[in-house]
Amino acid sequence: MLNQNLKTFKHKLFIFVMVILLLPVIQQVLHFCKVAPLNGDYKKAEKPEISFANWFKSEYQIKEVNWQNEYFGFRNILVRLHNQVGYVIYKKPYANQVVFGKNGFLFAQNYIDAFTGKDFIGETAIGAKLQKIKLVTEILKRKNISMLCVLAPGKASFFHEFIEDKDASIKGRTNYSVYAKLLKDSNIPYIDFKQWFDTLKVKQTHFLFPKNGIHWSSYGAILAADSLIKKIGEMRNIDIPKLIIDRVVLKDELSETDNDVGRGMNLLVGPKTYPMPYAEYHFENDRNKTKPRVIVVADSYYWTLPTFEMREKSFNGVNFLYYNKELHPTGPEMIPMSKVNLKELILNTDMVVLLCTDGNLSGFDWNFSQNVFDLFNGEYIQRLKETKTRIQKDAAWFKLIQKKAIARKISTDSMLQIDAMFVIEEENKK
Numbered sequence: 001m002l003n004q005n006l007k008t009f010k011h012k013l014f015i016f017v018m019v020i021l022l023l024p025v026i027q028q029v030l031h032f033c034k035v036a037p038l039n040g041d042y043k044k045a046e047k048p049e050i051s052f053a054n055w056f057k058s059e060y061q062i063k064e065v066n067w068q069n070e071y072f073g074f075r076n077i078l079v080r081l082h083n084q085v086g087y088v089i090y091k092k093p094y095a096n097q098v099v100f101g102k103n104g105f106l107f108a109q110n111y112i113d114a115f116t117g118k119d120f121i122g123e124t125a126i127g128a129k130l131q132k133i134k135l136v137t138e139i140l141k142r143k144n145i146s147m148l149c150v151l152a153p154g155k156a157s158f159f160h161e162f163i164e165d166k167d168a169s170i171k172g173r174t175n176y177s178v179y180a181k182l183l184k185d186s187n188i189p190y191i192d193f194k195q196w197f198d199t200l201k202v203k204q205t206h207f208l209f210p211k212n213g214i215h216w217s218s219y220g221a222i223l224a225a226d227s228l229i230k231k232i233g234e235m236r237n238i239d240i241p242k243l244i245i246d247r248v249v250l251k252d253e254l255s256e257t258d259n260d261v262g263r264g265m266n267l268l269v270g271p272k273t274y275p276m277p278y279a280e281y282h283f284e285n286d287r288n289k290t291k292p293r294v295i296v297v298a299d300s301y302y303w304t305l306p307t308f309e310m311r312e313k314s315f316n317g318v319n320f321l322y323y324n325k326e327l328h329p330t331g332p333e334m335i336p337m338s339k340v341n342l343k344e345l346i347l348n349t350d351m352v353v354l355l356c357t358d359g360n361l362s363g364f365d366w367n368f369s370q371n372v373f374d375l376f377n378g379e380y381i382q383r384l385k386e387t388k389t390r391i392q393k394d395a396a397w398f399k400l401i402q403k404k405a406i407a408r409k410i411s412t413d414s415m416l417q418i419d420a421m422f423v424i425e426e427e428n429k430k
Contacts (some may be wrong), residue, residue, distance in 0.1 A: 039264050095264045101159070108359065111156035113359070116171045117173055130188065136372045139379070146235045146351050148191065148353050151191070191231055207220070210254065213254075213260050215260065215304045217277070218258055219277040226245070229314050235351070236351065239289050242283070243306070243313075244281060251277075281306075291314060294349065294352075295319045295349045297368045298323075301355060346372060387424055388416055391419060392416070401415050
C-alpha cells in the first residue's frame with residue numbers, strides 16, 4: 001500500500017513538473033493568459049524569416065534564438081519576478097542609469113553628474129556654444145524669427161538632499177551655473193526654470209518633482225507650459241491663447257510622467273509613492289488671438305508638457321526636433337533629420353525654442369545653432385564683410401579700433417571682427 005501511494009505521488013509530481021515546464025510553451029503558442037508588456041525604451045527582436053542564404057550563414061539561427069529568448073511564454077512575469085527579488089533583497093534597480101537615493105527616491109546618474117559637476121565641459125566650451133547661439137539669434141531676428149533658450153531643472157539638483165552621501169560629493173563648477181551666468185550677461189532671450197523652481201520649492205517641495213519619476217512633475221510641467229506660452233507671446237508682441245489652470249487636485253494614482261522610472265524598473269510591486277497634484281486646465285478661445293508657428297529643439301522634458309494641446313490651442317503647429325536628431329511634426333510620427341529640409345522648416349516658422357534640462361547641458365544645443373549658421377552664414381558673412389569695410393573707410397573709427405586692439409593685446413583684425421559683430425548686433429535691435 002505504501003509503495004502504491006509512493007508511486008501515485010511520484011506520478012502526480014511528474015505530471016505537475018511537466019505541466020510547469022510546458023506552460024511557457026503553451027502560453028507562447030496559445031496566449032491563454034494576458035501578460036502585461038514590459039515598460040521602457042528598448043529595441044524588440046524581430047521574428048526572422050528563414051532562407052537558404054541566412055541558414056548557411058547562421059544568421060537565422062542567431063536571430064531565432066534572440067526572438068525565442070524574448071518571446072517565450074510568461075517571460076515578462078519572470079523578468080518582473082527577477083527584478084523584484086533584486087530590488088527587495090539586493091537593492092538593485094535593474095533599470096538603465098537608475099540610482100537609489102535616500103528615503104526611496106530614484107535618480108538618473110546623468111542628473112547626479114550634472115549636480116556634482118562631474119559632466120562639466122568648461123566655461124570656454126559653453127561660451128563658444130552661446131556665441132554661436134547669439135549669432136544665430138541675430139540671423140533669425142533679421143528674418144522676423146525669434147529664438148528663446150529655456151533651462152529646465154533637474155531632479156538631482158532640485159532634490160539633492162535625497163542623494164546618497166557617497167554620490168553627492170561636489171566635483172566642481174556645473175554646466176548650469178556657467179550657462180545661467182553667461183546667459184544673464186548676454187542679450188540672448190532665455191527662461192531659467194531651474195532658478196524659478198528652486199524659489200517654489202519651499203512651498204511646493206514634493207509637488208514639482210515626483211519620487212519615482214525622472215522629469216518635472218505633471219503639475220510642474222503645466223506651470224512651465226503656462227510661463228513658456230506667456231514668454232513667447234511677450235517676445236512676439238502678440239496675444240496668444242493662454243493656458244488657464246482651473247484647479248489643482250491631489251491624486252494617489254500617478255500619471256506615467258510621475259512614475260516613469262518606477263514603471264521602467266518592471267517590478268511586480270512597484271516602489272512606494274506619495275500623492276501628487278494634477279492641474280485641471282483649459283486654453284483660451286483663439287478668436288481674435290494670434291497663434292505663432294513654433295520649432296522646439298529639446299530633450300525628453302518637452303514631451304512632458306501638454307504638447308498636443310499647445311500645438312493646437314496656443315500655437316499654429318509645433319515642429320519638435322528631438323535632440324536635433326529626429327523631427328516629430330505631429331506627435332509620435334518621426335522623420336530623421338537627414339530627410340528634413342531644415343532651411344525650409346525654419347523659414348516657415350515664427351519662433352524657435354531651445355529647451356534643455358541640466359542633466360543634458362553638456363550636449364546642448366545638439367549642434368542645432370551650428371546647423372542653422374551653416375545654412376545662413378553666407379548672408380551673415382557678407383554683412384560682416386560690408387560692416388568691416390565701412391569701419392575701415394572711416395579713418396577716425398578705424399584708428400579707435402587700432403587703439404582698442406593694442407589695449408586688449410590682440411590683433412587689429414580680431415578687434416575689427418569684434419566691433420563689426422557688435423555693430424550688427426546693435427543694428428538688429430532697431
